[in-house]
Amino acid sequence: MFIPGIESNPVRLKLPYRGLALIILALALVPAQAMAQRCGWGGTSTVPAPEFTFLRAVNEDLRAPTRLATDSNGNIYIADPGSGKMVQKNRFGLTDLVIPGLGTPSAIAVDASGFVFIADADSGSVNVYDSSWALLFQLGRGNGEFTNPNDIAIDPDTATNTIYVSDGAENLVKVYDLNGAWKFNFDGSSGPDTLSFNFPSAVHVSGAGQVIVGDQNNDRVQVFDRQGVFQYCFGSKYGPGSFKLRFGRILGITTDSLDRIYVADGFQGEVQVFDANGIPLATIGGFGSEPGQLRTPMGLSLDRFNRLWIASVNNSRAEVFGIDTYQDPVYIPPQDDDSDDDSDGSSDDNDSSDHNSGHGSDDNSEDSSNDQSNDDSDDDSDDDSGSPQDTGSGNRPPSDSGSDSGSGSGSGSGSDSEDDLDPDSSTGHDSDHGSGSGSDTGPDRGSDSGTDAGSGYGSDSDDDSEDDSDDDSN
Amino acid sequence: MFKKTNILLMILTALALTNQALALDPPHNSSNSIECVTCHTLHSAPGGTLTAVAGNANLCQSCHVVGGTATGKPFVEADQARPGLALPAGMSASGTSHRWDAGPQGRIEADGANTSAGTIVSSGAFTGPNIQTYTILITLPGDTGVAEFEWYLELKGSGAPTGPDGTGITGTSVPLGDGLALNFSDGITSPSFVAGDTWYLYVIPDIVLPTDPEMAVRMEGDVLMCSTCHDQHSQKMTPFDPTAPAYAGAGTGQGRHNQRIDNDLGQKCKDCHSARDVNSSSLGSHPVGIAIPVSGDFQSPTGLPLDASGNISCLTCHDPHYNGADNGLLLRINDIQTLCTECHTLASGVASHFNTSAAEMWPGGQYGSSYPAITDTGKTASCANCHYPHGWPDSANPTTDSPLLAVDFEESQCYTCHDGNPAATDIRAEFQKTSVHPVAATAAIHSPGEGAIVNSGTRHIECADCHNPHEAEVSVGAPGPSTSPRPANGPLTGTAGINAAGSPVATAAFEYEVCFRCHADSTGKPAALTQRLYPETNVRVEFTNKTSYHPVTKTGANTGNGDVPSLINGWAENSIVSCTNCHNSDNGPAAGGGGPNGAHGSSWPNLLERRYVTSDPSTYSAAKYASCFSCHDAANILSDDNNSFGEHDKHIRGEDAACNVCHDPHASDNDRLINFDTSVVSSSGGMGISFNWNSPGSGSCTLSCHGKRHKNKSY
Structure with a gap:
């Protein structure tokens, strides 16, 4: 707005008016509820940023790998819905076994006894196999138990006997015991209010017993206890400071022994690393197809050698980074x-x-x-x-x-x-x-x-x- | 006066206040929790149009992935089409989706074993005629400007390359020929290019940059992207599928697949693939935009969709996404035979070319065609062995395509199999002999729709004039004595003809009807070989309307009267002779050889199976008249007691006269096939030339021959 009589900088909108426009714009663009809860971030971290070393890209037998899991023996299990297969690789990244005919495997996890849990988006189920790949049982009611089962996390504390499944379409994290019996769900309605997911796209249970959920359309990471009680969150599309998106698309989450949280951002082609309080530490990768770059990173898993495996869907490969001290x-x-x-x-x-x-x-x-x-x-x-x-x-x-x-x-x-x-x-x-x-x-x-x-x-x-x-x- | 950002802010504020933000149609709207800021960021946007990351496809793929928001419609890089034709040996086809990174400069992929950090991108527009893959091999390592490369052209199945087709030094815009150039970029490690690393540049002809302004403005450096064909904000434009829901204004239209421009007639396809937007196969590609013809050879498809006007469209045969066969062809029906026969009813179930148990496949072009060998056993006995639906370059004239969407030209196409491999007999060798049906003499005159009769101005002979490739069946063996005309069966099945009455028939019943197409009523026939007393070049008239005749169309005049005493080898007075009894290969089965049966070529003149000397005088030997003596007993004829003419020996052995001097092997207006060769036999003084037949063994001649005059000389 042009203010008559003001000589200096007549071409610039006066700060208060500019700010007013911004505020009006912000208010118009931002649904009211979002302003009610903001996930904090900021502060200084007590853990060091991870040092990461790009090791290699593994592409053999992979078409569109979305999720992966590692077991105590150093095997890596990769769900590849592009080919309907599970590809099992050994610690060297060489294929040991391929299980075809799995429909659309959309999530995978391995428990301490070596049982493999694989979600099938086609039938809306999570199927459990033993180490000889015999089908043992399905979670819950079986087919149709889920609508879009997009991640599975097994509590590393085996005494809890618990497994968490995120269902993006139902905006729920569903919780079962390791025999498939349903325990409870948490969250129900979509929307940006506290505890309400808008497309949960990833779930992970940290060593400290925190259940960490990627709340994709709210562009934030929410942290719960094992019973699904909200603890805190970080990240927000309406976060302080700017309109720049912190997260493009949260597609995967994992943690390490220092409880640092790794978030795969499938939009920006990177894995962002935070401390347990959500203070940003580092960024791994970057968009592209060169060695060490990522295209649509989704699945994340830290293997027993402290190597981070990243399922990079649109490079048809898994990228492997060594974290801190690794083998x-x-x-x-x-x-x-x-x-x-x-x-x-x-x-x-x-x-x-x-x-x-x-x-x-x-x-x-x-x-x-x-x-x-x-x-x-x-x-x-x-x-x-x-x-x-x-x-x-x-x-x-x-x-x-x-x-x-x-x-x-x-x-x-x-x-x-x-x-x-x-x-x-x-x-x-x-x-x-x-x-x-x-x-x-x-x-x-x-x-x-x-x-x-x-x-x-x-x-x-x-x-x-x-x-x-x-x-x-x- | 005001800074642009301020104006932008003012406008956006105004819009926001009035709640008139850009209307988004489903599914990319609030129904799926999608807002503007889901894809756009207002500051420091690394991607075009304020998107959050570089790369249009990457934006789409962050939701269109299994497990993501659009989990039901994933698009991953590995889905992009990589069709198999002209891929180098060892690489297999794949792909369920039209590419979203393609352009007229082709697509380039690095070999999986490469360790180079550098990258290669192609530019320009391919102007060559052939689908092909350039193999690019680094020969000298280094960074851009230092590293050197060789390139090869190899079509699948054509064997190992014999040497580089070109060499060059890496750099920006290094020309490759045919409108293409390579652009090399260093990587993060050095040397960027490692010796032995390989890239493959796959190009197809017939692609141009889009001209529609909405599509043309959305190309990433001459390369397609998702948003070129799809409008992420709107469902307004008309899709191909006529059953898709109607557009009812902003906020409606889910299921119309977000068309960038109207596509109900395949307009999107026709923009980049404009060379294939033709309405006749003579223009080098399967026609689109026309109705299915109403004729015996076509039917309306039941398994394929026609466009909104009821015409065939690109999208009748092709579907751009989620193709089940995963072979990069994007065909709605992946069995070629089933696909073609949805509309084309030409294929006869028993025809040799459609015999699946014979399991023959095109062995790869050998007589000029570059069409590679077909190795997919699913294509045995299918149209794909001879036809390529988008036209194949004519090897003789590569800027045009072989007509009829064939993969080679006229007889060259047939020879490719019918040269002894894989077909059992070597027909091609027959056409290298001295007397042939001259298939090589004409080109591009034969037309499948031509009438049964072949007249001057268009006089020609091609394989297809006698053999209908869609109906021909296996050989029925050599002709032998028969009491009815040889039917037009076996390899002659389904050919047109002229019948004994001179009328065209769509399908010949008898072998002679096929021959009558060119040797009967046709105008422009060449002159007769022998100058005759009663000249006749119309073989149909000869065999149907003469006094004496070899019985081809009807039984002989001597049937039952014992007047042909010399017949042997199963021939009788009531026998019917077929053209191919006399006109056949000199080493075919009837001649005791292993060659093919049929009037293709012979080492003897006049396409005769056996020798028939016509020159006069000729010292007699039985071999010289083997053609006659295969049915007529030489000893009987030369015997003085022969009750048809006791003077044969005097003329043939005594005067060295050839059979042809007195007899016409086809027919005559006179009796006994007597039709004097007037270059040998002349008038007897002023009395002319004549022959009168009274009864078997009795007649008289008036003529002058070898200096001897006969005046009413009787026998």
Whole structure:
């Protein structure tokens, strides 16, 4: 509005009038109820931002992967509704098993006993399979129990015996026990009021027992206790400061051991990381198709090696990032040396545990942390000899109780990285540090003081695999 | 005077206050909790038109994904069509949906094993005639400007490439020919391009940028996007499906699929695929926009939709999304034979070309056509072996398509199978002989709708003149002695003809009727081979209306009177001769060879199965007249006791006269097939040439021949 008599800046709308216009606009555009509740954010965090390292993209056998889950053995189960299949990959990212004919698998989770829960959007059901893929039962009434089951979360505290299913079309999170009996739902009506979902698109139960729900059309993350009692929320499309969307489309949620919350934003092609109070920490990825970039990221899962798996639907791949201190079992193909390290009478090249895809090692051959068996045919200090073999190279499920880690040595040390679900971020190296012969596999990051084997990253100073060529007794 | 943002704010405020914001039609409206800010952000928008992220498709896909808000209508990148024709060997077709990132510069995909960080984008518009894939291979690693590449053209099934079709140095806008260029961009690691990495650029002809302004303004750098074809805000424009709900104003119209422009007649398709918007197959693509013809060869489809005017449309055969076959063709019916026969009734159930148990497939062009071999066993015995519905370049003239939507031209198409592989016999070899039906002499004159009779000005012969490719059946074997005319069955099934009365018949009943198309009443026939006393070039008249005749259309005049004593090998006076008894391959089954039966070609003149020397004088040998002696006993004829003419030996062996000098092998106005060759036989003084027959074994001649005069010489 032009104010006569005011000389300075006659072309600029005076601040109060501009502000008034903004307010009127805001009020007109924003439904009244939204102003009633604003999820707070802001403040300083007490946990560090995660360090993340792009490891690889996994695309084999995937068409449109939307959701994924990981189990205690390091397997990854990927729901691919683009092909109607479940693709099971091992820790190396190599396909172990494909289950076709699952209709439109829209969500997946694995419980502690290895039962797999898969939602089928076609029949509106969540079906439960045992480890031999026999169908055991369905949640609730079976077919038609759900309208749009788009995420499943199992409470990591097995004593609670609880599983949560978000149903976007019904604006509910439905809660069942692990035998399929319905317990309760929370939330009912759509709309931006407290506790009311508008298209819940993701659900996850953190280690601390918080049930975290992605409330997509309200552009916010809501946190509940196990009984569905609202605790707090963060993010809002009408949030303070600007009209810029914090979230484009919340499509997936997971948490880590520091209770940091990872939110997949399928619109902006990134995974946003917050502390448990909703204070933003970091952004992983970015829109695109180059390595490390994301297109429509949805499913999120942190595996036992502290690697974040992201289902990137429209790149037809899963992206893998190492978080803070992580392990990255890497498959190294067997060297063609015809040695028979496991004394089974034939060349190791023919051993059935040989993984037959191109990149990785057979557990009967050496990983790079040890003498390569081709380096030295008389050096028989193969870690694999005599010790329980790591079946992780492709058999499923790898029941590693022995001394060998995925591609690692197992040179007699008792501790096994397989059992190590939580990387020791405090000491900076893996707790399976063995008896001096490079027992740690994969790339230990950060301040790794121990002997680090495998493809140790730059911060590993000792006994790096790259140095191993000097170790050959030849 | 006022800053634009202030004006914008004022307008928006006014609109907001009056609640007249842009009306959104369902489903992209409040019925699904969609508001303006669901997709638009007012400040620092990284995407065009104030959208939240770059990439139109990404915006749509954030809801159109399984588990998302539009879970029932997902669109994922892997759904985009990648049809199989001309894909390099080893790559398989896929795709349930029309692409939403396509353009006239084709689509490029990186090989899954690539590790290069750099990217390649194609630009321009493909102007070549063929569907094809360029394989681009990095030969020298490096960044853009340093790395080098080779490229190859390979059609599926044509085998390994023999050498690069071109080379170049990476850069921006590196020309590839045919209107295309490659644009290389560095990645985040160096070298951006790794040696051995491969990209595939797949192009099809007949695509242009859209001209409709609403579509043209919504192209992302000459590439299609979702919003090019779909209006995310409005359902107003008319869809193809006539059963879709009507538009009743703002806020209505769910189920009309958000058309960007009216599409009831396939207008969207016809904009970019304008070269295929033709109303006749002679213009190089299956016609659209016309009614199904009312004729015996067509029917109205029951499994395919016609457009709102009752005409065939692109969308009659194609459906752009959620195609069940996942092969990139987007066909409503994926079995080709079922699809074509919805409207075309040409296919006869017993015809060889539609015999599914024979399981033949097009083996790949060999005589000029580039149409690749068909390997999909679902296409055996289907129209797709010979026809390509959108026209295939004519190898002789690649800027046009082979007519009739065929994949090769006239006899070349037939030869591709009928050269001994995969067809059992080698018909093509017959046409390389010295005496042939001259299929190679004419091109583009034959028309399937031509009348039964073939006249001058359009005189021609092609395979299809004798063989109806849609009705021809397996060979019924060589002709032999018979008491009725050889029917037009087997490979002659379904061909038109001229009957013995001279009337055209739509389907010939007898073999001779097919021959009469060109050798009977046709004008413009070539001159007779022998100059005769009673000349006649109309074989129909010869066999139906002469005094003496080889019995082709009717039984002979000597039936039952014992006047043809020389007949052997099963031939009798009441036998009927077929054209192919005499005119046939010299190594066909009747001649004791392994070649095909039929009057295709012969090493003997006049397309005769056996030798028939006509020159005079010719020292006698039985072999010279093998054509006659296959039915007539030489010993009997040369015997002085022959009760038809005891002087044969004197003439044939004594005077070295050929049979043809006195006899007309077809017919004569005179008796006994006597029709003198007037280049040998001349007038006897002023008495002319004549032959009078009295009774078997008795007659008289008046003529002069070999210097000998006969004046009423009787025998």
